Amino acid sequence: MKKALFFIESILTAVLFAGCASTPDTPEQHSIENAREHKSLFDDFQKQSAKIVESGGIAAVGIAESRSLEIALSKAKMNARRELAQMLETKIESLQKSFTEETGLAADAEILSQFSSTAKSITSQQIRGSAAKELKYEAGSETITACALMELNPKIILDQFEKEEQLYTRFRASKAYEELDKEIKEYEAYKKEQQGLFSAQ
Numbered sequence: 006m007k008k009a010l011f012f013i014e015s016i017l018t019a020v021l022f023a024g025c026a027s028t029p030d031t032p033e034q035h036s037i038e039n040a041r042e043h044k045s046l047f048d049d050f051q052k053q054s055a056k057i058v059e060s061g062g063i064a065a066v067g068i069a070e071s072r073s074l075e076i077a078l079s080k081a082k083m084n085a086r087r088e089l090a091q092m093l094e095t096k097i098e099s100l101q102k103s104f105t106e107e108t109g110l111a112a113d114a115e116i117l118s119q120f121s122s123t124a125k126s127i128t129s130q131q132i133r134g135s136a137a138k139e140l141k142y143e144a145g146s147e148t149i150t151a152c153a154l155m156e157l158n159p160k161i162i163l164d165q166f167e168k169e170e171q172l173y174t175r176f177r178a179s180k181a182y183e184e185l186d187k188e189i190k191e192y193e194a195y196k197k198e199q200q201g202l203f204s205a206q
Contacts (some may be wrong), residue, residue, distance in 0.1 A: 046143055050154045053139070060195035061188035063096060063157040064138075065089040070148045077151035082137050085155040090128045097124045099164060103181040108176075119172040123165045131161050158196075160189045 011097025025106040028053050051064045056063035099121040110116045111186040135155065163185060166173045 033043040034089075046150065046152050050139070050141070050152050054156055057156055057192075057195070058124055061159060061190070061192035062195070063089065064160055065091055065092055065155050067153045068150065070150050072148055074142060074149050077142060077149045078140055078153070081140070081151040083153070084134065085137065086132050089155045089157060090132050093126050093132070093157065093162075094126060096159075100162070100181045100185060103184065104179050107179050107181065108175065116172060116175070118168060119169045123162065123169065123172075126165055126168075127161055130159065131159070137159040158189070159185060159192055160191070163189065 046053055047066065047068055052193065054064040054066050065085050065088035067081045067088060069077050069080030071080060097120060097129055101117070104110070104120075105113075105116070132155075137153040138156040139154040140151065166176055
């Protein structure tokens with residue numbers, strides 16, 4: 006009798022272990038795994054973006070999900086461009102504040118208007134429709150997650166200022182110009198370094 010009970014217990018134990026081994030991943034487990042993959046992808050692009058910004062450039066990352074790869078990539082680029090435009094606007098506002106505080110032109114409506122038009126011109130001419138520096142995507146069980154990295158050379162701000170002769174003449178004599186010029190040189194040095202690393206590979 007004891008042998009029979011032991012035999013039955015052994016069979017039940019084996020069945021339980023087999024059931025545990027063959028239990029499929031739950032939706033929650035899939036979600037956790039997908040989230041880790043997406044975070045890794047996003048973090049990689051964020052590190053690249055931070056490096057570009059630290060080197061004087063302007064960069065932003067966009068992320069999007071869709072069942073369609075084409076739509077996911079398109080939305081990711083759109084989100085990155087939106088973020089890039091906001092960063093550019095903040096950058097120009099910072100230059101404007103520094104410039105007007107130094108020159109005492111904070112109440113000059115024409116100067117303020119020229120700064121504003123510079124931001125709008127760059128957004129419409131340089132950012133809208135621009136190509137991504139890098140695109141990546143990962144396919145999940147149901148959707149595709151795409152990431153886009155967008156990058157701008159800060160020199161485009163100076164190039165746009167040059168079109169506003171009155172503004173550019175005054176701006177060139179300010180510390181704000183020196184700050185921007187320094188960032189441009191740092192960014193160009195960074196790009197040369199990156200090109201050198203790429204050529205060496």
